[in-house]
Amino acid sequence: MNESLKKQRIIKAFSSRADNYDSVATVQRIVASKLAKRIKKLSLQMNSRILEIGCGTGFLSTHLIKDFSDSKIMLTDISSSMLDKCRINVGDVPQYRLLDGEYPEGINGSFDLIASNLTFQWFCDLQKGIERLCKFLAPNGSLIFTTLGQKTFKEWRLAHHVLGLICGTPQYPSIDNFPNKEGLFYHIDEELIYQRYNSGYDFARTLKLLGAKEPVINHKLLSPSSIRRLLNSLQGEFIVTYHILYCEVKI
Numbered sequence: 001m002n003e004s005l006k007k008q009r010i011i012k013a014f015s016s017r018a019d020n021y022d023s024v025a026t027v028q029r030i031v032a033s034k035l036a037k038r039i040k041k042l043s044l045q046m047n048s049r050i051l052e053i054g055c056g057t058g059f060l061s062t063h064l065i066k067d068f069s070d071s072k073i074m075l076t077d078i079s080s081s082m083l084d085k086c087r088i089n090v091g092d093v094p095q096y097r098l099l100d101g102e103y104p105e106g107i108n109g110s111f112d113l114i115a116s117n118l119t120f121q122w123f124c125d126l127q128k129g130i131e132r133l134c135k136f137l138a139p140n141g142s143l144i145f146t147t148l149g150q151k152t153f154k155e156w157r158l159a160h161h162v163l164g165l166i167c168g169t170p171q172y173p174s175i176d177n178f179p180n181k182e183g184l185f186y187h188i189d190e191e192l193i194y195q196r197y198n199s200g201y202d203f204a205r206t207l208k209l210l211g212a213k214e215p216v217i218n219h220k221l222l223s224p225s226s227i228r229r230l231l232n233s234l235q236g237e238f239i240v241t242y243h244i245l246y247c248e249v250k251i
């Protein structure tokens, strides 16, 4: 599968779930609020310019608008349905723009802050995406984002492994192997969040309702009988790790 097909599938998956997203995105909401606290500590000047990548339905956007009311904020997402939902939740004050954040073409000017919550794990090439975004940073500007780390969903991967099945969850980076580029300065913190589900089925259903179901490129989907075996092995409470990387990049 090529990159453009993968993007189309991501857009379709999130667009079809824009109405359900808020009711199931518990971890995303928690992480958005923690990221917002970090961003608030930055000493942003009055009238600064802020760009958000992958705003979704507006969990982080709501904080940004409240905390930086004198800033010029542009909210972007690759899915127009997510943007529409965001506008309903957040209102008409910020600017909205349909944008693939990995290829931020056609954006004018530079930004004092580029922020993003739990979106960069959908990039096809994380390092190149970060490099392109950094070109839009104003002097002293920061790119601040959260993304998923290596231990994310380790219980789900293990359950596949035990049954000899191949898991479609992407390999996320750790702090140690985080894609790094000379000339960019990174600060990364990490956190493990343990989220409780009623069962493996409940976990898989939640990912589907979030729109977060696109597997790694060329993953062969499990057969119905393999899915049945997997979910049978995960009956009862299922606790799943979300490994969150909080990253700040400066030029």
Ligand SMILES: C[S@@+](CC[C@H](N)C(=O)[O-])C[C@H]1O[C@@H](n2cnc3c(N)ncnc32)[C@H](O)[C@@H]1O
Binding pocket: 010, 011, 014, 015, 025, 028, 029, 032, 053, 054, 055, 056, 057, 058, 059, 060, 076, 077, 078, 079, 082, 099, 100, 101, 102, 116, 117, 118, 119, 122, 123, 212
């Ligand atoms: C897991 S949701 C997170 C949404 C929001 N930031 C939040 O915290 O709830 C991922 C969002 O990223 C968007 N997305 C995925 N790939 C993207 C890309 N390349 N550029 C911009 N947005 C993207 C999806 O449409 C979706 O709205």
